[in-house]
Amino acid sequence: MTETSKFNGLDPESHLPQVLERIADHPVIRVHELLLWKGTNSSA
DSSP states (O other): HHHHHHHOOHHHHHHHHHHHHTOOOOOOOOGGSOOOOSSOOOOO
C-alpha cells in the first residue's frame, strides 16, 4: 500500500491512516474501492 501511494504521488504517512480509518466499516467485498490504481477504474 505504501508503494502504491508513492506511485500515485501521495504521501504514504498521511494516506495510510485515512485508509485504516475507512476500512473498519467498509464491506470486505468492496475493499478494492480503497485501493489506488493509477490509470484504471477501481470500481470494476
